[in-house]
Amino acid sequence: MQKLYLLRHGQAGFSQADYDALSETGYRQAWRLGQFLRENGVRFSPEQIVCGAMQRHRQTLDALWQGLHHQALNPAENTISTQVTRSRDWNEYDHHNILAALDPAFATPDGLRRYLMQQQDPKSAFLHAFDEAIKRWTAAGEDNLYHESWQGFCDRVQRGLRQATGTKHSSVLVVTSGGPIAVLAQRLMGAPQEAFLNTNWVLANCGLSRILNGRNGLRLSTLNDYTAFEATPELITYK
DSSP states (O other): EEEEEEOOOOOOOOTTOOOOBBOOOHHHHHHHHHHHHHHOOOOOOOOGGGEEHHHHHHHHHHHHHHHHHOOOOOOOOOOOOOEEEEEEEOOOOOHHHHHHHOOOOGSSSHHHHHHTTTTHHHHHHHHHHHHHHHHHHHHOTOOOTTSSSSHHHHHHHHHHHHHHTTTTOOEEEEOOHHHHHHHHHHTTTOOTHHHHHHHHEEEEEETTTEEEETTTEEEEEEEOOOOOGTGGGGGGOOO
């Protein structure tokens, strides 16, 4: 029985100019999870790790590795991420492009922020806009407004899954984002497409999901486990 661990990256700056970078909390989440895995006897060698190609994936893996090996947290140090398999198949969808297709003013963080600050309830306004943008994207087919179609996104995540589960290792760790985890969960549970976004919303930063690969095929075993942070609730975040 092969275990595939899917790790969502640590908290990043969603409303900042560079979302593709961990916040201080994001580093702490990844480091703490590494400690938790070590305390519970979970280990990975570099050959057992696949990392998405985004900066926040690499930063999460390095901080995780430091915690896993009882090292002090050092955000500036590239501990392990340069030594593992890197795959763009595990990258997140382009939320800037998807939002911009809904409204060109949303193409940049500043443009989206200005819009939200004009709303009576910015949080609800954002949730509504993002929900509408994702619905349009998933229904758009090969619309050239999008850098990557919904089907293209699903296909590359499935390709990444085949490659990760096609190895000889009994355990594999994949450092990725919420979107790939949500679409795999939706597919493996046989849920309707609408379940994708609902799942995506509730995935915690540095939450772990597990897929079992056995004689009966692939099965989702655990979704969004953030037990590592129960004693430190300030580390439980969702974006």
